[in-house]
Amino acid sequence: MTARRNEAYRTLAELSVPSEPGNERLAMEEVAGTVEGLGLPERTLERLKTAVAEATMNAMEHGNHYREEAPVFIEVSASEAELSVKITDEGSGPPAFTQETPDLEAKLEGMQTPRGWGLFLIKSMVDEMNVTGDEGHHTVELILHLDDKTSTSERKEASDGRTAP
Amino acid sequence: MAVRHLEVEVRREPKGAVLDLRGEINGFAQQALDAAYAEAEEGDPETILLNFEEVDYINSTGIALIVGLLARARASKRSLSAYGLSDHYVEIFNITRLSDFVSVFPDEKSALSEAKPA
Numbered sequence: 001m002t003a004r005r006n007e008a009y010r011t012l013a014e015l016s017v018p019s020e021p022g023n024e025r026l027a028m029e030e031v032a033g034t035v036e037g038l039g040l041p042e043r044t045l046e047r048l049k050t051a052v053a054e055a056t057m058n059a060m061e062h063g064n065h066y067r068e069e070a071p072v073f074i075e076v077s078a079s080e081a082e083l084s085v086k087i088t089d090e091g092s093g094p095p096a097f098t099q100e101t102p103d104l105e106a107k108l109e110g111m112q113t114p115r116g117w118g119l120f121l122i123k124s125m126v127d128e129m130n131v132t133g134d135e136g137h138h139t140v141e142l143i144l145h146l147d148d149k150t151s152t153s154e155r156k157e158a159s160d161g162r163t164a165p
Numbered sequence: 166m167a168v169r170h171l172e173v174e175v176r177r178e179p180k181g182a183v184l185d186l187r188g189e190i191n192g193f194a195q196q197a198l199d200a201a202y203a204e205a206e207e208g209d210p211e212t213i214l215l216n217f218e219e220v221d222y223i224n225s226t227g228i229a230l231i232v233g234l235l236a237r238a239r240a241s242k243r244s245l246s247a248y249g250l251s252d253h254y255v256e257i258f259n260i261t262r263l264s265d266f267v268s269v270f271p272d273e274k275s276a277l278s279e280a281k282p283a
């Protein structure tokens with residue numbers, strides 16, 4: 001991946017959304033509109049939208065604690081090979097993602113909270129996810145590989161030994 | 166973009182109770198979903214069907230709410246079915262393994278045809 005990261009990226013959009021419940025949909029639709037010209041397959045676009053929504057929701061809730069004056073910043077950029085969406089909040093300390101892998105049976109038995117799907121969904125929807133932070137910000141970067149012929153889910157299903165529905 | 170708060174109507178069919186869902190399944194949906202599910206349970210149906218045909222957004226909190234409904238259904242030995250999900254949300258039901266416990270159908274006709282008679 002190092003070689004890919006050295007490629008020239010062009011910024012497609014710099015967006016911000018107020019940290020209000022429900023605004024993750026605004027973020028995902030804005031990003032979807034921004035990448036419209038890239039010709040992403042419909043399934044890939046839907047997966048990107050879910051990943052953006054979940055990362056934005058996490059940023060609004062855990063990073064900015066739904067303070068309206070603390071927006072979530074979103075930078076969309078692309079190279080020939082990759083699409084990158086960076087989602088930044090104003091949180092401090094380690095990014096607050098539930099690290100426990102969701103186990104549906106454990107949730108149904110009351111051994112895990114029913115929540116905690118966000119990170120799992122993001123990781124399932126994109127090719128790479130990188131989390132960085134400093135004393136005043138967290139950034140989650142979502143990466144899609146644009147030069148692969150197969151879609152993200154098809155690759156994941158193949159690696160899991162599953163087939164597409 | 167205004168949030169489309171979830172609206173739910175409960176419909177009784179010979180083979181089960183149908184929850185017609187309309188809007189977004191997110192953190193705002195809990196009260197409407199819980200109330201509708203409780204109403205559907207009143208007739209003690211063997212099967213409760215979730216109609217997603219008019220749902221255009223489900224987030225991780227919404228997934229958690231569906232897990233909650235599934236837990237309630239299992240506790241009362243009811244089966245939970247779903248239909249009308251978009252391909253994307255069928256994929257999410259698959260990767261979360263919800264589809265291992267919730268029967269997923271393309272439409273109401275097929276969902277009802279598989280449901281046991283009340």
